[in-house]
Amino acid sequence: MENFVIALGLVFDPYVLMVVGAAAVFGLFVGAIPGLTATMATALLIPVTFFMDPVPAIGAVISCSAMAIFAGDIPATLLRIPGTPSSAAYTDEAFAMTRAGKPETALGIAVICSALGGIVGSLVLAVSAPILAEFALNFTSLEYFWLACLGLTCAALITTGSPVKGVVSLLIGLLIATSGEDIMSGYPRFSFGNPELAAGISLIPAMIGMFAVSELIRNASTMKSYTPPVITHLGSIFSGLGPILWRYKFNMMRGWTTGVLIGALPGAGAGMAAWVSMAFAKKFSKEPEKFGTGHPEGLCEATSSNNAGLGGAWVPALVFGIPGDAITAIVIGVLFMKGMTPGPTIFMHAGDLLYALFIIFFLANIAMVGLGWAAIRVSRHIITLPREVLVPVILLFCIIGSFAINTSLLGVTVMLVLGLLGYFMEENDIPIAPAILGIVLGRMIEENFFNSLAKGRGDPMIFFDRPISAVLGVITISIWVGPPLYRLYRSWRGTPRTA
Amino acid sequence: MRVNDAITGLILLVVAIAIFAYSTTFPQLTGMQFSAGFWPQTLCVLLALCGGFLIFSGIKERSGGQAWVRLDEWWRQSGTLFTVALVPLAIFFYILFSDFLGFIISSLIILLTMSLRFGLKPVSAIILAVVTTGVMQFVFVDLLLVQLPWGILESVVYGS
Structure with a gap:
């Protein structure tokens, strides 16, 4: 209770509220622009938050990401162009409502369901994280090693497309994380005599490069063919909304559950939560034939789900230090920068700060209704902003942001190299998110691996010595070897025998 | 620019071998069980395996008529x-x-x-x-x- 009172004081400080409000407006702005993602908005925000105290810094990330995910629904509804990948699952349905003359209803559903989903996600985070943290206090390096392995495995395998490419992305991230001083001997690996490289590759320029620069290259390639869209005048987004939301209340509840659970799964994130919820809505609907014609049922479930997923993703990030998605991977980087090591002990050492973050989660989602309404009113101006203005300005921001972290051009060089790498990877269906998770968790996984081996005096069976670590180890190894063995078995059964 | 998986795999294989070779130069301190290069070398072996898999699947795709490199307009x-x-x-x-x-x-x-x-x-x-x-x-x-x-x-x- 004492922590909660201190937290209230920390949040209701005019400076903190101003920062959180400004980050919300920034998130709405970036999220509403087609082609610029919520992750990019968060990555661009980090260089500015780097210079702030922990509460405004992390509060800014929370409000920015929540607003950006909602704002992605605006161009999805009005133009059939999802503002962020999280809106892609229901873009067709939302646009079908616009074609049916009901863009206001679709946007009203988006704003209210996003806010309610976000509040439920925050509630789950605030209730479950401290309980899980108490349980996780008994964890040693063994359990953390397996948890990180499990998280990274999920991140690599869940990604859409080829699992091998997911693993490739993860290994690239883990290899990038090996640069800098070796944990055991202190030897500067891959530094090539450069003292800056001996400190390791900084996370923020890496993320700005992979998420923002690669996106800018893609935007530049479509510059000539891009024509600014025309948007008609919108009426009130709240009229007639009550009966629709009441009718689909169970859909919304299922969306919340799906969102929180999938959001907490490393590598899955809000986008996947929306896809799964859309599929559930259609599968269990009494009127599946109406899907695709501007039916609000799927929209209610999926928009609830993606914002609930955001809160869910914070649970493993705060409790175990294992991010649920790319945005929480950035958050973990920020927590480390602010001297707050994520993990169960954070609840003992920085309880007041954590409560402050939970309060900001609630505030941001409540404010989403008002700010979202305002964003929709001015959406025609945001969406139609010319690319020839946006691309150079964002690029300059990326350069200065990468430079500012260590006041060094090495950051800008890292951003350039990883931006080109990120562009090549995405063009060839190699997902970026596992690489980022690899960069974030690389050192943690290596440290826990060697600490555990040292405890066991080199005996690898130490990894199965404690009950929880043994269970986690068996689950992880089953995921690694299970699918290939099953495939081998199927191909063996399917091969006709010649005797 | 989309390249056939075999090319991606080959690049990964070459990079993995190069990093592996370079990390063998990292010292092993007396009394320590593993050298500073052990972890990157482990990752390189896994990356090389993935590279090999992509070469294999890329050649299979190629026999289906896929080009080595496909450039956007x-x-x-x-x-x-x-x-x-x-x-x-x-x-x-x-x-x-x-x-x-x-x-x-x-x-x-x-x-x-x-x-x-x-x-x-x-x-x-x-x-x-x-x-x-x-x-x-x-x-x-x-x-x-x-x-x-x-x-x-x-x-x-x-x-x-």
């Missing part, structure tokens, strides 16, 4: 190719010249070149360059106290 249009290349070139320009020219001049050159190339009218491009540079200077230097380089303007600002 804009790769064949020299104008658009330059427009796209301008993004990494602008960053490269900043890395090379910002120390000498300073942030303000580098920023003005990057913004003007890019916005003009992207099709903005000269007056609008000048306004965009000046306003953006001014805002960035104010936010990062005055508010966030980041030391952006002054370059050749240092003597003008602080006197020689």
Whole structure:
């Protein structure tokens, strides 16, 4: 209770509220622009938050990401162009409502369901994280090693497309994380005599490069063919909304559950939560034939789900230090920068700060209704902003942001190299998110691996010595070897025998 | 630019072998069970295995008629190719010249070149360059106290 009172004081400080409000407006702005993602908005925000105290810094990330995910629904509804990948699952349905003359209803559903989903996600985070943290206090390096392995495995395998490419992305991230001083001997690996490289590759320029620069290259390639869209005048987004939301209340509840659970799964994130919820809505609907014609049922479930997923993703990030998605991977980087090591002990050492973050989660989602309404009113101006203005300005921001972290051009060089790498990877269906998770968790996984081996005096069976670590180890190894063995078995059964 | 998986796999294999070979030069301290190169070497072995798998699947795709390299339409249009290349070139320009020219001049050159190339009218491009540079200077230097380089303007600002 004492922590909660201190937290209230920390949040209701005019400076903190101003920062959180400004980050919300920034998130709405970036999220509403087609082609610029919520992750990019968060990555661009980090260089500015780097210079702030922990509460405004992390509060800014929370409000920015929540607003950006909602704002992605605006161009999805009005133009059939999802503002962020999280809106892609229901873009067709939302646009079908616009074609049916009901863009206001679709946007009203988006704003209210996003806010309610976000509040439920925050509630789950605030209730479950401290309980899980108490349980996780008994964890040693063994359990953390397996948890990180499990998280990274999920991140690599869940990604859409080829699992091998997911693993490739993860290994690239883990290899990038090996640069800098070796944990055991202190030897500067891959530094090539450069003292800056001996400190390791900084996370923020890496993320700005992979998420923002690669996106800018893609935007530049479509510059000539891009024509600014025309948007008609919108009426009130709240009229007639009550009966629709009441009718689909169970859909919304299922969306919340799906969102929180999938959001907490490393590598899955809000986008996947929306896809799964859309599929559930259609599968269990009494009127599946109406899907695709501007039916609000799927929209209610999926928009609830993606914002609930955001809160869910914070649970493993705060409790175990294992991010649920790319945005929480950035958050973990920020927590480390602010001297707050994520993990169960954070609840003992920085309880007041954590409560402050939970309060900001609630505030941001409540404010989403008002700010979202305002964003929709001015959406025609945001969406139609010319690319020839946006691309150079964002690029300059990326350069200065990468430079500012260590006041060094090495950051800008890292951003350039990883931006080109990120562009090549995405063009060839190699997902970026596992690489980022690899960069974030690389050192943690290596440290826990060697600490555990040292405890066991080199005996690898130490990894199965404690009950929880043994269970986690068996689950992880089953995921690694299970699918290939099953495939081998199927191909063996399917091969006709010649005797 | 999409390349056949076999090419991606080959690149990964070469990179994995190169990093593996380089990390064998890392020392092993006396009394320590593993050298500083053990962890990167383990990752390289896994990366090489993935590379091998992609080579195999790429060759299989290739027998199905897939090209080695598939370029988007804009790769064949020299104008658009330059427009796209301008993004990494602008960053490269900043890395090379910002120390000498300073942030303000580098920023003005990057913004003007890019916005003009992207099709903005000269007056609008000048306004965009000046306003953006001014805002960035104010936010990062005055508010966030980041030391952006002054370059050749240092003597003008602080006197020689």
